[in-house]
Amino acid sequence: MTSAHSKLYSDDVSLVVVVVDTNPFFWAGAALPFADFLSHVLHFVNSLLLLSNLNHVVIIAAGVSSCAYVFDSGNAGASGAADVAETLGKASRKMEEFIKQDARETASNGTVADGGAASLFSGALSLALCYIQRIFRSGTRHPQPRILCLQGSPDGPEQYVAVMNSIFSAQRSMVPIDTCIVGTQDSAFLQQASYITGGVYMKPQELSGLFQYLAAVFATDLHSRTFLRLPKTLGVDFRASCFCHKKTIDMGYVCSVCLSIFCKYHKKCSTCGIAYAEHFP
Amino acid sequence: MDYRPSRMAVVAKCAEAFIREFFDQNPLSHVGLVTIKDGISHRLTEIGGSPESQINALMGKLECSGDSSLQNALELVNGYLNQIPSYGHKEVLFLYSALNTCDPGDIMETIEKCKKSKVRCSVIGLAAEIFICKHLCEETGGSYTVALDESHFKELLLEHAPPPPAIAEYAAANLIKMGFPQRGAEDLISICSCHKKIKSGAEGYICPRCKVNVCELPTECRTCGLTLVSSPHLARSYHHLFPVAPFDEVTFKLGQKGGQNCFGCQQSLINTGGQSNIHVRCPKCNHHFCFDCDIYIHESLHNCPGCESQRSSSR
Numbered sequence: 021m022t023s024a025h026s027k028l029y030s031d032d033v034s035l036v037v038v039v040v041d042t043n044p045f046f047w048a049g050a051a052l053p054f055a056d057f058l059s060h061v062l063h064f065v066n067s068l069l070l071l072s073n074l075n076h077v078v079i080i081a082a083g084v085s086s087c088a089y090v091f092d093s094g095n096a097g098a099s100g101a102a103d104v105a106e107t108l109g110k111a112s113r114k115m116e117e118f119i120k121q122d123a124r125e126t127a128s129n130g131t132v133a134d135g136g137a138a139s140l141f142s143g144a145l146s147l148a149l150c151y152i153q154r155i156f157r158s159g160t161r162h163p164q165p166r167i168l169c170l171q172g173s174p175d176g177p178e179q180y181v182a183v184m185n186s187i188f189s190a191q192r193s194m195v196p197i198d199t200c201i202v203g204t205q206d207s208a209f210l211q212q213a214s215y216i217t218g219g220v221y222m223k224p225q226e227l228s229g230l231f232q233y234l235a236a237v238f239a240t241d242l243h244s245r246t247f248l249r250l251p252k253t254l255g256v257d258f259r260a261s262c263f264c265h266k267k268t269i270d271m272g273y274v275c276s277v278c279l280s281i282f283c284k285y286h287k288k289c290s291t292c293g294i295a296y297a298e299h300f301p
Numbered sequence: 302m303d304y305r306p307s308r309m310a311v312v313a314k315c316a317e318a319f320i321r322e323f324f325d326q327n328p329l330s331h332v333g334l335v336t337i338k339d340g341i342s343h344r345l346t347e348i349g350g351s352p353e354s355q356i357n358a359l360m361g362k363l364e365c366s367g368d369s370s371l372q373n374a375l376e377l378v379n380g381y382l383n384q385i386p387s388y389g390h391k392e393v394l395f396l397y398s399a400l401n402t403c404d405p406g407d408i409m410e411t412i413e414k415c416k417k418s419k420v421r422c423s424v425i426g427l428a429a430e431i432f433i434c435k436h437l438c439e440e441t442g443g444s445y446t447v448a449l450d451e452s453h454f455k456e457l458l459l460e461h462a463p464p465p466p467a468i469a470e471y472a473a474a475n476l477i478k479m480g481f482p483q484r485g486a487e488d489l490i491s492i493c494s495c496h497k498k499i500k501s502g503a504e505g506y507i508c509p510r511c512k513v514n515v516c517e518l519p520t521e522c523r524t525c526g527l528t529l530v531s532s533p534h535l536a537r538s539y540h541h542l543f544p545v546a547p548f549d550e551v552t553f554k555l556g557q558k559g560g561q562n563c564f565g566c567q568q569s570l571i572n573t574g575g576q577s578n579i580h581v582r583c584p585k586c587n588h589h590f591c592f593d594c595d596i597y598i599h600e601s602l603h604n605c606p607g608c609e610s611q612r613s614s615s616r
Contacts, residue, residue: 087610089567129612143610150565150606153597181543184536185603192325192601216533259481260532270483270509271527273476276388278542279329279535285476291542294474 033074034241035155035163037148038065040090042081042119043139043173044126046203050172052227057202058115060230061170062108067235069093069107076163078151081115082144083122084137085129089147090114138176141169141209145186145197152195164242166196166219171210172203177266180209187213196220198238202227208257215256222251263291304451308427312396313359315455320359322462324352328534329519334358335377339367340403342377350519369397371433372404375411375422382420388475391420392443394461397434398427408433412440421465425457480527482506482515494523540603548581548595558587565594565606583607 040061047054065077079091091111145167152165167190190197196219199210206223214221224233237250259268262283273282278292288295304311320332332355333348346358374395382391393415402408415422415437423443424434430447438445444461448454484506491514492498493505505514511525519530553561553570561570563580568591570580581595582588588607590598598605 085612087606092567126612140610140612142604143606146602146604146606146609147565149602150563150594150597151567153593154566154568157593179609181536181539182604182609184533185540187533188537189602212533255484257483258531258533259483260535269481271478271480274479274530274535275474276477277474279538281479281532281535282476289474289476296474296476 031243032241033072033163035076035165036068037078037080037151037167039080039082039144039148039167039169041139041171041173042083042122043137044084044123045137046173050203057230058112060234062111063231064234066107068239071239074163079111080144080147081118082139082141083118084139085125086122087140087143087147088118090118138179139173141171142179142182142186145183149186149189152193166198166242168198168200168238169210170200170202171207174205175207175209183209187216190217196242200224200234200238211253211256212258215253220250221253308398309363309365311451313363315458316396317356317359318455319458319462320352320355322459326462327464328537329530333381335374337369337374340370340373342373348381351517368403369399370404371402372406372408372411375415379415379418379420383418387473390467393420393422395424397424400428400431402433412437416440423461425454427454477528480509480529481532482508482529545599545603545605546584548583548590550579551582553578557589559589563591563594564588565590586611
């Protein structure tokens with residue numbers, strides 16, 4: 021997919037919406053402590069703001085029970101972009117508040133119990149896209165938007181439809197979704213997201229050098245990416261999972277009415293309840 | 302007043318925009334192009350599932366000459382559409398600029414034949430309203446519209462992109478066997494079955510049944526006939542199954558959930574410009590949104606950010 025070339029955008033001004041995974045179940049057992057991770061990310065945000073004084077960065081946190089905006093460089097005030105310490109301080113404080121609030125909500129909500137819980141990634145992605153639409157409405161000369169996802173928790177299969185809807189909306193608005201996996205397992209949702217929208221998917225091998233990976237791969241604006249050799253993902257898994265067992269299949273049966281996927285032939289569709297006309301062997 | 306630079310050029314350009322929008326809204330559909338020239342109907346492109354081949358044909362040189370024959374076009378199209386399986390919805394869209402039709406036989410019989418094969422015919426006229434087109438559309442259940450100018454023509458054409466409501470008796474439900482191919486291994490060199498060219502395995506997909514290399518999805522495997530799709534193609538239609546509830550209009554109250562900013566884009570909900578302070582609220586999660594986010598959510602995103610940002614017991 022080609023990048024978003026358009027005469028309406030100023031070439032190297034970007035709007036980066038960073039979606040940060042703050043799932044406490046994941047960070048409790050992660051190799052890199054959350055405080056170090058956050059300092060890598062905030063230094064990266066500062067370097068983005070220093071690249072051009074028109075650059076705009078927004079941070080959205082995806083927790084286990086809620087999502088919220090944590091930082092917006094547009095609100096920083098007249099000298100905000102130049103005052104590095106102030107930016108860092110504000111963002112850290114807001115992030116701490118969000119994590120405490122999220123923990124309170126998780127504790128009061130009895131449904132989240134196990135350690136394999138996914139963060140509310142679909143919610144954060146939807147918020148990011150709404151913000152980007154607001155920037156599109158702000159006039160003809162606006163920055164080129166992109167989304168950077170820092171994900172560590174596993175994918176929640178219940179979020180599949182919502183994540184796919186967000187991916188298609190991003191594709192239509194020509195917003196690339198970049199991914200940097202800070203956990204141990206690859207994320208099938210984010211691989212598909214980056215492939216479909218034309219973004220970069222990367223899983224760094226050394227998490228202690230995270231800032232270097234972020235600055236080398238994800239800091240460039242969309243126009244300059246055409247001149248760079250960025251990491252390419254091979255082998256995006258596009259196979260579907262069947263609705264009955266949730267296992268990945270490479271050949272299956274699809275209901276012609278509701279498009280639900282089954283691994284074996286059934287006489288009736290379990291999603292839409294329709295009975296099938298002809299019988300195939 | 303008339304179409305510039307020429308009617309053919311305008312129609313080709315609008316048809317290209319229509320094809321892109323059509324495949325966006327109907328990812329598993331097929332489109333074919335047919336031209337009517339000198340009273341004879343020609344097939345311009347084969348019915349295919351990907352927009353590129355159709356658009357390439359439209360960008361080529363298209364010439365107009367001679368009379369147009371509605372009956373010949375209908376006979377040709379009927380022949381192609383008869384091969385479509387019963388669960389598919391068959392439709393013809395005419396972009397008709399002529400003021401008459403010169404037919405070799407009885408066009409009423411052909412219209413009856415189309416009606417029996419359940420082909421829905423619609424016409425968009427560029428000149429004036431013609432009785433025979435109106436009759437054709439009425440008999441087969443299609444829509445007949447006449448464009449007033451170029452932008453109206455584009456609008457009428459794009460109205461045909463979203464799928465029409467299907468009548469249950471017309472399309473029998475079936476379980477269709479489909480394959481979900483993976484990308485081939487990087488070091489595998491094979492000949493792709495569509496263009497008969499040598500391709501590295503990483504650029505194509507491997508059919509799970511007969512292991513042949515195909516270039517793009519969705520397509521039908523040329524060797525074994527299995528329909529090949531990828532899960533994003535099916536997922537594109539899931540938003541019809543799980544639509545977002547319409548938002549309620551509310552006025553601003555102090556102390557409401559989320560404060561005075563729209564939950565989606567953080568824009569202030571209080572208008573100081575003298576407009577009344579109404580905005581919208583999702584009935585399920587009670588988050589407040591501005592009107593622009595409301596339009597975006599319902600027309601393009603199909604997810605409520607508020608509902609997605611909450612872990613409800615139904616998850």
